[in-house]
Amino acid sequence: MIQIFLWAASYLAIYFMVLFYLLLAFDKDKKSTFIRHKPKITVIIPTKNGEKRVGLVLSSLSKLNYPKDKLEIIVAANGCTDKTVSVAQKFKRYFKHFRVYDLPFSGKGRAFNYALARCSGQYVMCLDDDTRVEPNLFKKILPYFVDRAVGAVVPQWHIENREKFLAAIQIPEYASVNYSRNLLAQMNALYITPGNTIYRKDLLLRLGGFDEYVLTEDFEIALRILKAGYKIKFCLEGVVYTIVPDTLKGFHAQRLRWARGFIQTMAKHKDVLFCPKAGAIGLLMPLIIILSIIATIVSIVIIGGLAKSITKSIIYASNYLALLKSLNFKLSGLIYSMSPIIFQCIILLILGTIFVFICSKKTRMKLKWLYMPIYLTFYQTILTLYWLFAAIAELFKFERKW
Amino acid sequence: MVKPIRAMVLAFVLATGIFACGIVVGQAYDRAKTEHFTQVLRSQELEFQNFLTQREFLEIVGENDCNAKQLLLNDLQYKTRKLGAKLQGAASSSEFDRERIFYIRDKYFILEVQLYGAILAYNKECTPKINTILFFYKKDQLDSLKQGAILDSLNEKFNNTIAVFSLDFDSDLDVIKMLKRYYGVKSTPALVINGKAYEGLQSEDFLLEQLS
Secondary structure (H helix, E strand, O other), X not given: OHHHHHHHHXXXXXXXHHHHHHHHHHOOOOOOOOOOOOOOEEEEEEEOOOOOOHHHHHHHHHOOOOOHHHEEEEEEEEOOOOOHHHHHHOOHHXXXXXXXXXXXXXXXXXXXXXXXXXXXXXXXXXXXXXXEEOOOHHHHHHHHHHOOOEEEEEEEXXXXXXXOHXXXXXXXXXXXXXXXXXXXHHOOOOOOOOOOOEEEHHHHHHHOOOOOOOOOHHHHHHXXXXXXXXXXXXXXXXXXXXXXXXXXXXXHXXXXXXXXXXXXXXXXXXXXXXXXXXXXXXXXXXXXXXXXXXXXXHHHXXXXXXXXXXXXXXXXXXXXXXXXXXXXXXXXXXXXXXXXXXXXXXXXXXXXXHHHHHHHHHHOOOOOHHHHHHHHHHHHHHHHHHHHHHHHHHHOOOOOOO | OOOHHHHHHHHHHHHHHHHHHHHHHHHHHHHHHHHHHHXXXXXXXXXXXXXXXXXXXXXXXXXXXXXXXXXXXXXXXXHHHHHHHHHHHHHHHOOOOHHHHHHHHHHHHHHHHHHHHHHHHHXXXXXXXXXXXXXXXXOOOHHHHHHHHHHHHHHHHOOOOOEEEEEEOOOOOHHHHHHHHHHOOOOOOEEEEOOEEEEOOOOHHHHHHHHO
């Protein structure tokens, strides 16, 4: 039975790889066109206990190459028990339109919606408090909105703390995700508007703002934008720098939240599946879900197999000499004990490695090659397990933490 | 903008092609593996036939070269054991040539029993006797795994002169069923040491005691 899952997972993974290569072949490097008109932009920074982070984001905003009178900055401090508000207030002198809301309630979506209802910009950017923006970001992003059908534009995410071990492993992932999003946007199948996206404010208001209850409001709003018939574009030239979790605890919390948020959102928007109105994502999403489920099952089997092998090694290690001998025996016999599915894995590994390399070039994210084997094998396997954790958490209704 | 349906259909066609290539290579690999084991098994069967013929001839002419027999038997049982270890992995990983690889594995079990019989015959007429162990195991059973490791370690201490024959307890082969019945083996792991059966996991010290 598991063999069927393995073959199915390898087929679907090859399918997505090929699809991305095809989109890559069709992709033409676009350069942003210059627009003279400078609309007013509101940047909303929802933050909770972000006294140590908010300075970074506000400092980078103060260096934005954009007219000060066309820029509105709102810090939506929600449920803060630290000095976030006073730290943010210190940056008031750098901006013409600057407000800090000290909100008594918690929740990113709720805080964002509160600020959205009170802001004056034509475009709204939701900016995470652990992020730094590049000075010319708006100049690169705004031309995409010339097309009236574009509802949101997503810039690239680069990793700020790339020197940390866990962050360094995530570099190929962020490079691939960035460029894959760019490719998906080409067929109007970009289905997420992560923190740091710029939206048309009138569209957001018409859609009722962010969903305040799901864990991934950025994914949820993206589906509503697509369902409303708008496009989500990706701006490869525009870059924001974010601090990714570099501790296991932080990483676990983030990935679990993302996976749970995905399940919640898909449960809410099941109608997207096979929905022609949602565009290509209506066809791709079922495949993504099937691949995620199969990959999770395969990962459980792989991890189970690894645990078994480790147990075997421990048993053999009870006699050191026997361990050495058996290893010798096993290595010589390895060539005979491989499953033919290994060839599909080799194909995937080659396609995946080349793709990551291309993505790193296109996104200008410098890879740390030493971490690639960990990323391609161990990291990918662990990631898929989060679907299982999230499914359990949702099934048993564990507390939802942002 | 790229037409989504066109890209997805084209991706389907190309992915199916690439996937099919992987299957073709996988099939060729499985076939090459089976071919390799067929060759090795044939050559071992030939060696065994050679041994039996030599023995028969020496019996007819009234000579009994125990030393030569012992050397040949030791060599044969070592080679057979080595083949078995590889064959076990190949049988569980084969996808496209399962029937043939299972057939080869069954032939290997039969060869093991033939060799075991030849050693028993040798032990009746020659000294020093060759220690024999029949090891009945169950695939993926933790205790069977532990017993296998203990036997490997033990044989190492005896310079690979103990004739260990590993037999799959769940095999449908009549000859294995017959051996189980003959020695009264009902559970795994089970060892038949020089004709005496012991069920359950046995320690290395216990085995050393039985063999000394």
